[in-house]
Amino acid sequence: MAEVITMPKLGFDMAEGTLIRWLKAEGEAVTKGEILAEIETDKATVEVESTHSGVVRRLLVEAGAVVPVGTPIAVIGAPDESIEDVLPGEKKGEQAEEKTPTPAVSSKTTEMTPLPVTESGVPIAEGRIKASPLARRMAREHQLDLRQIRGSGPGGRIVRRDIEAALAAQPEVVTPPAVSAKPSEVVPPTPVVSAWKPVGEVPEDQHIPVDRLRSIIARRMVEAKQQVPHFYITREYDMGALMELRKALNAELPEEQRLSVNDFVIKAVALTLRQFPALNAALVGNEIVRYGHVNIGVAVALESGLMTVVCRDADLKPLRLISQEMKDLSARARQGKVRPEDIEGSTFSISNLGMFGVEHFMAIINPPEAAILAVGAVREVPVVQNGALGIGLRMKATLSADHRVTDGAEAARFMQLLADFLEHPYRLVL
Known part of the structure; x- marks a missing residue:
């Protein structure tokens, strides 16, 4: 009989988790104990094992989605059995994610109430930018400003494909070749002066969104x-x-x-x-x-x-x-x-x-x-x-x-x- 996999409770105070990525696709075989997905909890990114053996018949949530504990996320069963009876029905309609096409993403994007955006299309999410941990890491590595990237994930969340699109859209910077100065054009060294001069420009202030782990640490330490x-x-x-x-x-x-x-x-x-x-x-x-x-x-x-x-x-x-x-x-x-x-x-x-x-x-x-x-x-x-x-x-x-x-x-x-x-x-x- 087909079995429903739900978002596990991985800590006594965990209320929801972010499904970072699926390690099994629909139609793939999976055995009990095999890694099924990576889920970000309040404390860490955790590899979650499958509790059943069979074939992944349906993935019910997209990678990057924030899912409450106990919400169905996948269905595992035999290759030829019907799974209609175990799929989330009307009782779970508020939690089940409907799939609808959008111009920015493939036809399997989760439909959610859109967040308000600024004139440049940046999602406004209660003072912080919604982005997956992988997207944040990629943005840091490539020095991208998340505020300038429009998210195509659920609820305007910035995901990997958005970072990759932003990188592809960046103009390639060509460094002009260095030109050797002629002996007659060599500039004499600047004389030493006693007056102080600043070295380089003062960097601008940085506004770094508080990520999930840091916000949880802050809350728990204040409570403690x-x-x-x-x-x-x-x-x-x-x-x-x-x-x-x-x-x-x-x-x-x-x-x-x-x-x-x-x-x-x-x-x-x-x-x-x-x-x-x-x-x-x-x-x-x-x-x-x-x-x-x-x-x-x-x-x-x-x-x-x-x-x-x-x-x-x-x-x-x-x-x-x-x-x-x-x-x-x-x-x-x-x-x-x-x-x-x-x-x-x-x-x-x-x-x-x-x-x-x-x-x-x-x-x-x-x-x-x-x-x-x-x-x-x-x-x-x-x-x-x-x-x-x-x-x-x-x-x-x-x-x-x-x-x-x-x-x-x-x-x-x-x-x-x-x-x-x-x-x-x-x-x-x-």
Whole structure:
């Protein structure tokens, strides 16, 4: 029997998603678990797997469309069976997209109420330009002004074909050949003057539309700071033994498998959380949920903002497996190829800015989690040991915790036990 594929809910607060592109066309065979489409959520571009096997009988929405969660997007069935009974009917008429020809696009463009436009035909969409993520990236790469491009996608949305058309319409710039000056025409060097002269022209102001990921980050961070009563605890850790162990282990590993400081931190935090379940928790409604799994979310820096990828059951995994998983997760995040399980289900988060030379900072809690650890750089600093001044390797870390879930003394004990693992790192490999 034919099955209807709907826009999946890929996060607890997801209300809609943008269908970036179809990876299967109508008439193509697809198996359960095979990648069907790429969908942009509030957090990332996610590869969505097919939940059924068969033939793609009908694609119900166009690439670039913004679709509410639960809306039918495709029909999969046998090649010769009727699909009329499962197609969206009158009850879903408000959500189903009618297909009508327009002069600017092929005859399969989605009919929606047109947005108001300026005299130059630029869509006006509540203060921001509607464009697909791919179109925005192409515009940045080719230095195109999206405000000068008329969108042909649903509701005036700018899509790839509009960028390609704009590029094709640009006149080719021909650089005239350089003419060598004759010896008699050589201009003498300008004498040095004391007066200041500006170098070049002052660039014009840039007005950059806030993209979907940045707007979601802004909304969630404002909610977190307004609704979650943060408190902070900072501690400095002696990293000398850990750095020596890391050096010795990496000497035995191929370059692509070498361990980072963050791999050790993830493992140490996961083992510490096993003894502090109140911090491996979330406030959900009127109850505190203490999670059985220890899933560490790690912030990854992207061009458009931060994304949290999840190392699941980090307390049960060896360092080498944690390291390999983090390399794979970070690569998929930067390529925009994350899967739903890559970014959902974290129970505690780590934000590490040590690779940028940051000594100390405080992170914002990622709701509904109870805490996040901000990790700084490992630095050589002067230290006093046994009454003598010397040089030591130190790292500062700051715990941001939700005061509704935990208290200062418990958070301080967490940081104290974390020191036992970081300062005696052989416990992390035994």
